[in-house]
Amino acid sequence: MLQQLIKLLVVFIFLGYIVIWILMPTNVLYVHSLPLYHTSDSRFLWRTPRFLKGTTFCIFFGDQGANILIFAVPVLVMACLSCLYLHLQMKYRNHVDKSTSKSSGLARWRRPAFLKGPLGTISWIELFFSFLFVGLLAWSSWAYLHGIFAGITSSSAAQMRKTVWEIKMQRVALTQAFVGNICLAFLFFPVTRASPLLRLFGLTSEASIKYHMWLGHAVMALFTGHSICATIYWATTHQISRALKWDRVGISNVAGEVSLVFGLAMWLTTFPRIRRNFFELFLYTHYLYVLFLVFYVFHVGFTYTFITLPGFYLFLVDRYLRFIQSQQKVRLVSVRVLPCKAVELNFSKSPGLIYNPSSIVFVNIPAISKSQWHPFTVTSNSNMDCDTLSVLVKSEGTWTGKLYAEFASPSPLDYLNVSLEGPYGPTPPNLLRHDMLVMVSGGSGITPFISIIRELLFIASTTNTKVPPVLLVTSFQRTVDLSMLKLLLPATDTTYDLSAMDITIEAYVTREKEPSMESQKFTQTLWLRPNDSDRPVYALLGSNNWIWLGAIILSSFIIFLVLIGLLTHYYLNPDKQSNHEIYSETSKATLSMLVMCVSIATSATIGFLWNKWQSYRDMKRIQNVDIETPMGSPGHDDFWHYNFNRELESFPRQSILQATNVHYGIRPNFKRILINCDGSSIGVMVSGPAQMRRSVARICKSGLTKNLHFESISFSW
Known part of the structure; x- marks a missing residue:
């Protein structure tokens, strides 16, 4: 009230x-x-x-x-x-809040009004x-x-x-x-x-x-x-x-x-x-x-x-x-090198830092450029990943290419000086107000959905609340890009399993008609040397x-x-x-x-x-704790023992494989997929290239069905 x-x-x-x-x-x-x-x-x-x-x-x-x-x-x-x-x-945050009406009058106003033109894709309310x-x-x-x-x-x-x-x-x-x-x-x-x-x-x-x-x-x-x-x-x-x-x-x-x-x-x-x-x-x-x-x-x-x-x-x-925040050097704990020329940076995080799914951080690496700050979507979840904040960096430009080369080389770095600004994020999303969630992504646009799926998985695993079914429709150019699906689950935590929620993954490989030899490459995990001057990522102004x-x-x-x-x-x-x-x-x-x-x-x-000063004790405790051996069991793909320079070959978890259908040589038919979705309220979230966002927005705007609620969460700076 x-x-x-x-x-x-x-x-x-x-x-x-x-x-x-x-x-x-x-x-x-x-x-x-x-x-x-x-x-x-x-x-x-x-x-x-x-x-x-x-x-x-x-x-x-x-x-x-x-x-x-x-x-x-x-x-x-x-x-x-x-x-x-x-x-x-934030104080009275409730994960299972369903107060938003499915038939809210604002739903129509949030539908796309125009898809092209000088203003881009804008809703009726905009x-x-x-x-x-x-x-x-x-x-x-x-x-x-x-x-x-x-x-x-x-x-x-x-x-x-x-x-x-x-x-x-x-x-x-x-x-x-x-x-x-x-x-x-x-x-x-x-x-x-x-x-x-x-x-x-x-x-x-x-x-x-x-x-x-x-x-x-x-x-x-x-x-x-x-x-x-x-x-x-x-x-x-x-x-x-x-x-x-x-x-x-x-x-x-x-x-x-x-x-x-x-x-x-x-x-x-x-x-x-x-x-x-x-x-x-x-x-x-x-x-x-x-x-x-x-x-x-x-x-x-x-x-x-x-x-x-x-x-x-x-x-x-x-x-x-x-x-002020940019002057603090953060602790980069580990790096996962994916065969699709992408790296996942895992930073140490204070447990008191709470952020929402699809939040953004700005990363500065002086070894590559002292003045450039690049935005990346956080792939980790503050509820599921209490001590880690992760971002995925895809090699698609000069800056990202240099970062990937540093860790993909035969003699990778064992330490990297990094500064962060953020995370900055949206208001807590009410993910439970829809009967079904459809997530459409293209390439590295899958990154915001990783944190959202982890949030839903956390709710499904820790509460008695039933989360809506999730359909993830993702497009990649090559088979090797499917390795990004491994990030749907944390690398070192076996507590959560995708079987706790109803999720279907439809993956489309558009430029290959069959699996390539590159898809057999393994993911490598590199553990970096700690530095006394580095600190965990923490809330600048406290809880x-x-x-x-x-x-x-x-x-x-x-x-x-x-x-x-x-x-x-x-x-x-x-x-x-x-x-x-x-x-x-x-x-x-x-x-x-x-x-x-x-x-x-x-x-x-x-x-x-x-x-x-208030958070000094907490940060000192985290800094002095040795890195624990990740949870796992013999024979599991994530089982390993701590070593600064040890590499890990990890495989997709069985639950991810069971939920994934891979289609080669074709593009997704968004119209058929969306019309066939059941439910009085379908939340459609899109993250990817502008052409993909316009295609999905056009279907939601067309009036073929009135139960589609469009939301574009792509980041464009």
Whole structure:
């Protein structure tokens, strides 16, 4: 009950936040709270809303006080409430919850609406909210233009010694900037990996990255149009020299132009042809977002930046915590080398680290590249694999090829220095709400289903709950790729057996008509030398990580408000008449950004150190325990004795072989498979190439049967 109340409160605050954006161009807020552009000296004139005038808050914080209350506080309050909600959800987590109705009204809205086009595969609910957001942008554009064009007449233009066309061009440039700021305000929400707001509504950063892409295109298109219109206005009014001005007070044109250059550099590398063929160029260029935002703040001033600040503030908290985690070296215990040119990396994990199936970790290996971080789906399960976190790396590129070569060589590595960020994952999936689960994968797309199947196997083996039947339809190019099916069960645990659940595996080998000799190759397991400086993968903020994240967000913002208020009231603005002669807008913006970063770093560091001290004993115990001999029995394919450099030849377990039907030389007929599934509610999950996802989505969308509920869980960064 408490969780539902918190969620309703967050939704209520969010609706109020959206209403603020809707009212911004109108007389309700525009005249009293929005900045008005003064054409004579290129300044924003700030006016505090009537209901806030004279309040202690606005007196203490000055002109920026209104923006803090109206734009920053609601979003950060929503984030803190979301952290509380997620903490309660984790505390009272129930594996056998069937509360989600099979006939939920939202099921139809989650069906695919479009399969191709510039937006890719999107559901009806995504399309609905996209239309609402586009409607907000259209409304804002019309309202701004309607308001600022109303007072333009031939006589007023003559008094300003300009033509009506020139004045309108200037106002169009200003409107594009205002509308672009709406997109910028939402730009960083989708890329905040541990975002409580995304998790509250069942979203993840990897699934929401497409929203960031859409918003990024909109931001740069509007800001570029703003710059072009402003340049045309300066050229026609013979004021082109203003493009080189960096004023102490008001708008800094040079800073805006520098920010636009950095933005264009990022924008040009995001287009598919460049991003796919020159990914490293795209990756490194995207780090320019720091300079883009810094010069954006110099351009408009820190006071106005509060309108777009909240999303970036949450991103900055998340980014600093990721930086702290990335400095920790994790213990790589063993590596399984599969004959399909893939390796399974098994890391030591603290038992207190709980993550959901299909979570993501980012891996950095300095021996291959010091700067590259690559995302991989976690194949292990935190319930079944209490001391291990595993990921599967398929050799499909330069970085992954080098990693595979290091362990597949005749003299493999006996130690590897690795850093991790994560795991980041979706909300706990309600796997039991359907009558049947159909999992469709292609190639390495099977990895998220490994953790999901292990979760179902854990539920079936440890509770009296009946899990729904599972049909795994997986496609591989070669017979040797079937070795990835071995990962459905942990390598060293014989407690669980697939016979505990009803699972059928239909494996398709598309490029071979019969088993090849490569399929007879064995899997090798390499045990790596431990290092005293390495640590198990652990929860950065402890078992109560969501509470700690909320505390960091709240405390850092309070520290920031106190410091910025004291600086504004007693130092930066002691005398409003002489302030402009002492401190420039750039100086105040620089000091404000520094205070914000220090506040976040202080709170996050304290939270990290406190939790590190609390978990030190547990981590020390794990580190000092010698690696145990894996469970097994003589004659079993996983029976072996501990040795740092020992290799293990393992075979598919009998239960996996019995559940698997292999088809050679053909592709799966998804239409026939899905239509023949029995049950009033069939959960269809797809992970693999885009063409496969579209094919399955088209069948679910076609209406041939109404019991198919489509979900794409493929990771596309």
